[in-house]
Amino acid sequence: MPALKDLVQKKEPLCGGHRACSGCGAPIVVRQILLASKEPVVVTCATGCLEVVSTIFPYTAWNVPFLHNAFENAAATCSGIEAAFQALKRKGKTKAEHINFVAFGGDGGTYDIGFQSLSGAMERGHDMLYVCYNNEAYMNTGIQRSSATPKGANTTTAPAGKVQAGKKQFAKDLTEIMVSHDIPYVAQASIGNWRDLTSKAEKAFSIRGPKFLNVLQPCRLGWGFAPAQTPEMARLAADTCFWPLYEVVNGEYKLTYKPKVKKPVVEFLKSQDRFRHLFKPGNEAILESIQKETDRRWEKLLKKCGETQ
Amino acid sequence: MPQLAKTGNEAMAEAMRQINPDVVAAYPITPATEIVMIFSQFVADGLVNTEYVAVESEHSAMSACVGASAAGARVMTGTSSQGLQLMSEILPIAAALRLPIVLCDVNRALSGPINIHCDHSDTMAVRDFGWVQIFSENAQEAYDNVLQAMKIVEDERVRLPAMATTDGFIISHCMEKIDTLEDAVVKNYVGEHKVINSVLDVDKPITLGSIDLQDYYFEHRMAMADAMNHAKQVIVEVGQDFGRRFGRSYGMIETYQLDDAEVAIVALGSTCGTARAVVDELREKGIKAGLLKIRVFRPFPADEIIQALSKIKAAAIMDRSDTLSSQGGQVFTEVRSALYEQSNKPLLTNYIYGLGGREISLDDIRRIFVEQVEAAASGKVRGPVQHFGVRQ
Numbered sequence: 001m002p003a004l005k006d007l008v009q010k011k012e013p014l015c016g017g018h019r020a021c022s023g024c025g026a027p028i029v030v031r032q033i034l035l036a037s038k039e040p041v042v043v044t045c046a047t048g049c050l051e052v053v054s055t056i057f058p059y060t061a062w063n064v065p066f067l068h069n070a071f072e073n074a075a076a077t078c079s080g081i082e083a084a085f086q087a088l089k090r091k092g093k094t095k096a097e098h099i100n101f102v103a104f105g106g107d108g109g110t111y112d113i114g115f116q117s118l119s120g121a122m123e124r125g126h127d128m129l130y131v132c133y134n135n136e137a138y139m140n141t142g143i144q145r146s147s148a149t150p151k152g153a154n155t156t157t158a159p160a161g162k163v164q165a166g167k168k169q170f171a172k173d174l175t176e177i178m179v180s181h182d183i184p185y186v187a188q189a190s191i192g193n194w195r196d197l198t199s200k201a202e203k204a205f206s207i208r209g210p211k212f213l214n215v216l217q218p219c220r221l222g223w224g225f226a227p228a229q230t231p232e233m234a235r236l237a238a239d240t241c242f243w244p245l246y247e248v249v250n251g252e253y254k255l256t257y258k259p260k261v262k263k264p265v266v267e268f269l270k271s272q273d274r275f276r277h278l279f280k281p282g283n284e285a286i287l288e289s290i291q292k293e294t295d296r297r298w299e300k301l302l303k304k305c306g307e308t309q
Numbered sequence: 310m311p312q313l314a315k316t317g318n319e320a321m322a323e324a325m326r327q328i329n330p331d332v333v334a335a336y337p338i339t340p341a342t343e344i345v346m347i348f349s350q351f352v353a354d355g356l357v358n359t360e361y362v363a364v365e366s367e368h369s370a371m372s373a374c375v376g377a378s379a380a381g382a383r384v385m386t387g388t389s390s391q392g393l394q395l396m397s398e399i400l401p402i403a404a405a406l407r408l409p410i411v412l413c414d415v416n417r418a419l420s421g422p423i424n425i426h427c428d429h430s431d432t433m434a435v436r437d438f439g440w441v442q443i444f445s446e447n448a449q450e451a452y453d454n455v456l457q458a459m460k461i462v463e464d465e466r467v468r469l470p471a472m473a474t475t476d477g478f479i480i481s482h483c484m485e486k487i488d489t490l491e492d493a494v495v496k497n498y499v500g501e502h503k504v505i506n507s508v509l510d511v512d513k514p515i516t517l518g519s520i521d522l523q524d525y526y527f528e529h530r531m532a533m534a535d536a537m538n539h540a541k542q543v544i545v546e547v548g549q550d551f552g553r554r555f556g557r558s559y560g561m562i563e564t565y566q567l568d569d570a571e572v573a574i575v576a577l578g579s580t581c582g583t584a585r586a587v588v589d590e591l592r593e594k595g596i597k598a599g600l601l602k603i604r605v606f607r608p609f610p611a612d613e614i615i616q617a618l619s620k621i622k623a624a625a626i627m628d629r630s631d632t633l634s635s636q637g638g639q640v641f642t643e644v645r646s647a648l649y650e651q652s653n654k655p656l657l658t659n660y661i662y663g664l665g666g667r668e669i670s671l672d673d674i675r676r677i678f679v680e681q682v683e684a685a686a687s688g689k690v691r692g693p694v695q696h697f698g699v700r701q
Contacts (some may be wrong), residue, residue, distance in 0.1 A: 041510035044376065051518075057525050065508040067379050068518030069402060073372035079362060080334055080376025080384075085509055087331040087360035087382055094509055117372065120365030224455035 001199045007035050011063060018061035019053040023227025025217035025234070026050045028191045030104065033213070034064065036201035041100045043067070046074035046109035049140040050133060069133040072113035073078035075121035075130055078103035081092045098262075100205050101128040108138040111174050122181045122210040129204050129211040132174070135219035144223040147172040151241075152286050152291070153274045155222075160277040165286055170293050178212040179248045185209075187247035187256075189214035196245050196256050201278060203247070208240025217244045224273020233271065240268040241298040246305060255305040262298075265291045310488045310555075317480035320448040320487055321387065322347035323471070324455035326357055327495035330411075331382035331502070334362035334373035340477040341389035341415040341427045348387075350398065363595045367392035371399035378408035379517055381507030383459075386410070389477060390417035390431040397435050403470045404439025404533060406517060409462035410470040412440075413455060414577065416629075417477040418665045419506040426688020427477035429577065430630035432606075433639045439533050441471035441540055444577040448485040450604075451475045453557055456490075459499050460547045466539040468505070476629075478666065490555060499555070506636040512616040544605055553678040561610035563602040564617050567594060570599025572681035573655070575644060576627040577603050580662075580669055587674040598678050603640065611647035618648065622685035625677045629663045637661065637694040658690045662697040675700060 013034035020027055022087060026049055034041055041110045045051045051068045054061040069077040082101045088094040103121075105114050108133040118130060137155050138144040145158040151170045154160040158167040175188045185207050189197040197215065204211040218233035220226065225233055237243035238257055242265050245257035269275040278287055302308065314321060322344050325333070333352075335345040352361045362377075364370045367388050378384040388396060393414060395444050403410055418424040432442060432628050441461060445451040454473040462471045475481050490498070521529055545560055552558025563581075566588050567573060574584045581602040591598040601617050602626070603610065618624055626645075628638020638644055641659035648654040660677055663669045677697070684690045 042380075042508050042511065052520050055516050055519040057519040057521045060519065062516050063514060065511060065514045066516045066518075067376065067508050068520075069372055069375050070398060073369060073399065076369035076372035077363075077376035079369075080373030080378075081380045081508060082376075083332045083360040083362045083373065084377035084380035084382035084384075085332070087358070087377075088380070088509065090358060090360075091331070096509070096511060099509065099511065116365060117369050120369055123365070124362065263318075273669060278692065 001195065001202060007198070010035050013041065013062070013064045014054065015061050015063055019056065020049070021221055021227070023230045025135065025191050025219065025230045026133050029131065029215050029217050031104040032191065032194055032197050033131060033201040034102065035190055036198045037100045037205050039098050039100050041102055041203070044069070044074050044078040044081060044101070044103040046105035047071035048106040048109055050104055050106070052140060069107050073117045074103040074105045074109060075118040077131070078128050079121040079124060079126040082128050103128060103130045105130070105138070107132060107134040107136060108146045111148045111172055112146050119181065122178065122183050122212065126210055127208050128197040129213065131213045131215060133215055133217045135217045135222060136171070137222050139219050139222045139226055148174065151290055152278050154277060155267055155274070165277055165283050172296070175214045182251065183210040183212060184250055185247070188214045188243070189245055190234040190243055191236055192231045193238060193245055193257055200247055200256070222274065225271060236263070236268045236271060239263045240265045240294065242268050242294050244298060244301055246301060253304040253306070255302070255307055258307070265294045286297060310490060312486055313489055314484050315448050315452070315487050316343070316482050316484050317445070317448045317451045317475040318343035318415070318482065319347060320452040321455050321475065324393065324452050325385055325413070326351045327490070327492050328385065328456070328459055328499050329357045329496070330359055330385040331465065332360045332362065332374070332377035332384045333386060334364050334370045334377065335386045336364050336367045336370045336388065336392060338367070338389050338392040340417060340481045341387050341392070341413065341498070343481070344387040344413050367395040368399065371396035371609065374410050375399060375403050375406065375408060378403070378410050379406060380509045381504035383502040384410045385413070387413035387443070389415040391420055393431045393435060394419065397438070400435055400440060401438040405529065405537070407468040408470055409468055411455065411458045411462055412470065412472040414472040414474040415477045415481045416474050425477070427479050428664045430667065432472065432474055433630045436607055438638060439469055439537065440607060441467070441469055441544070441605070444603070445473065445475045445480060445604050446579060446581045446602065448480055448483070449487040451480060452487055452489060453559065456495060456498065457547050457551055457559065461540065461543055463503065464543045467536055467543050469533065469536050469540065474578070479579040484545060486513065490652070519557045533655070541608050541610070542564045557689040559604060560613070561605045562613045562617060563604055565600040565602070567599035567601055567617055569597060571597040571622045572678060572685055573599045573601055573621045573624040574627060574677060575601045575603065575624055575640065577606065577640065578629070580627055580629070583669060583671060584674050587671055587678060591678055596682060609643055614644055614647050615651055618655050619651070619653045622659055623681040623690070624655040625681050626657055626659045628659060628661045631661045631664070641694070656684050656688070656690050657693065658684065659694045660697040661694065667698055669698070
């Protein structure tokens with residue numbers, strides 16, 4: 001893990017001046033991950049907030065090669081670039097000895113519409129890192145629910161109304177699904193614990209083959225909090241075990257952050273507008289079910305990590 | 310030149326082997342499956358040094374092709390029908406990024422109802438996506454067209470992707486004797502792939518696939534339109550050069566017995582072979598029949614068609630697909646549009662035929678020619694759009 005003072009000396013892969021919202025966590029994800037690369041990187045990006053705010057023609061915020069193709073195919077596109085690299089390297093037509101190929105997709109482009117493309121690329125074993133910048137909804141199109149959206153969250157396609165209290169389902173556990181692909185490295189991280197995230201990126205880059213990183217990225221617009229609180233929201237997610245930080249190296253689970261005191265999940269929920277309706281009388285059972293499910297998933301993870309509560 | 314017995318699919322796969330592309334990303338689909346099966350075997354046997362990406366869908370096939378081509382690789386793929394439709398979101402992106410990808414496309418009916426046999430509805434459905442479209446009459450042309458497509462797409466005046474097509478089963482699965490070129494000749498013919506810019510160039514980072522709004526999108530689309538216009542000249546040059554080198558010349562269109570013809574059939578693909586035989590037969594009987602084969606549908610050879618039909622009294626425009634617009638098939642609407650301002654133009658009848666692989670026989674073509682002779686004599690057509698060979 002490089003020292004912070006060294007990291008800040010590195011050339012920014014993504015420069016300022018882009019059009020992301022104040023307090024947006026997506027550029028933080030990109031910078032913390034790409035700064036951990038010791039080798040050149042080539043970036044592929046799914047359609048979504050990150051691509052839209054960073055590439056408005058004729059400008060670009062990217063200081064590294066960047067290709068955006070479409071919404072659901074960042075993984076397939078990245079796999080094509082990697083295949084080209086392998087072919088050209090074999091034919092002596094590329095100078096670079098090794099390049100870190102990184103695909104970024106939001107949760108919509110990863111959990112939902114891009115899921116097949118991701119699964120295919122990981123199964124084929126391409127030497128690439130897929131990063132989901134997971135803000136738990138379709139933020140670019142105006143906060144619609146995805147399969148990463150937590151239960152109870154208010155989104156524009158699973159809104160809180162008079163007879164419904166936001167999304168009915170718990171979030172899909174994509175990280176576990178990626179573990180089931182038996183790829184060499186899978187990790188769950190967040191921008192709130194930057195040392196943990198950068199270490200995971202560094203580890204991913206040191207491994208050849210397919211890697212997957214699921215990074216929680218609080219969205220101040222979609223979640224409803226003040227822009228300065230972005231990292232704090234991510235830390236709360238980890239401290240409540242709502243978003244555990246762990247990694248799976250060649251099938252071996254390791255918890256990389258264990259909160260000293262496990263905070264109740266309401267600490268996380270009550271800090272955001274998207275859950276505000278849950279605190280009205282009558283929704284106690286929903287809050288209870290979220291705590292219960294958070295506990296169940298946490299206990300399951302602890303077992304897998306060989307930890308005891 | 311080695312003479313070989315090849316199906317259309319084998320001929321296309323052979324052309325791919327000789328081109329030896331850097332990357333092939335493909336997914337199986339009837340009747341194009343053989344192309345990628347045969348090519349996979351070439352990879353497995355070490356006959357090519359291509360990186361073969363066996364993707365999980367055609368959508369990912371075209372997506373990976375875009376990634377690989379943007380990385381400076383020479384890229385090919387193959388598909389048909391539903392596969393082409395699944396790719397169709399990415400096809401215009403490949404064109405807009407000006408990526409010189411060559412796709413071996415086997416024409417097959419679109420679902421539904423599901424059908425695996427030949428018609429042109431799949432290829433016609435993607436005609437406005439910025440891809441050069443070349444139709445083949447037989448396996449020989451399939452082979453020649455794949456080789457020429459590679460030259461066309463990589464020309465700096467074009468830099469648009471291309472699909473070379475055959476007719477499902479009729480060409481893809483029928484064995485014919487074809488003349489192939491020596492491997493070294495093909496290698497020399499296609500030459501080294503010239504990389505203009507690449508996302509693998511880490512010293513000169515580029516951003517590709519930017520969001521392009523009201524202030525630039527139109528100019529970029531205009532550049533594509535210009536490239537498609539330039540493609541006409543390039544296709545003709547490449548076709549003539551191919552003839553000089555290897556004895557088989559190609560153009561945007563091909564005419565057969567058309568110079569002094571009074572009646573004509575205008576068709577694409579394998580039907581041209583059937584029409585050719587009937588033209589010969591009618592000529593023996595003293596009927597001045599001719600054939601206009603449209604080899605390249607995109608870019609559309611309007612000037613060539615105007616010229617070729619200028620002395621024809623009545624022409625049958627054959628469409629192996631339907632726009633379902635009540636205005637006839639794609640070939641008909643475009644030919645009619647091209648002829649609109651001409652004072653010398655034939656009476657036109659549109660024959661929508663052969664959907665879902667329905668046979669078009671010598672007798673059918675004879676009947677269509679007879680109807681043109683009648684139209685030429687009476688000055689009237691039975692109705693502009695006929696669905697030919699469909700049971701009432």
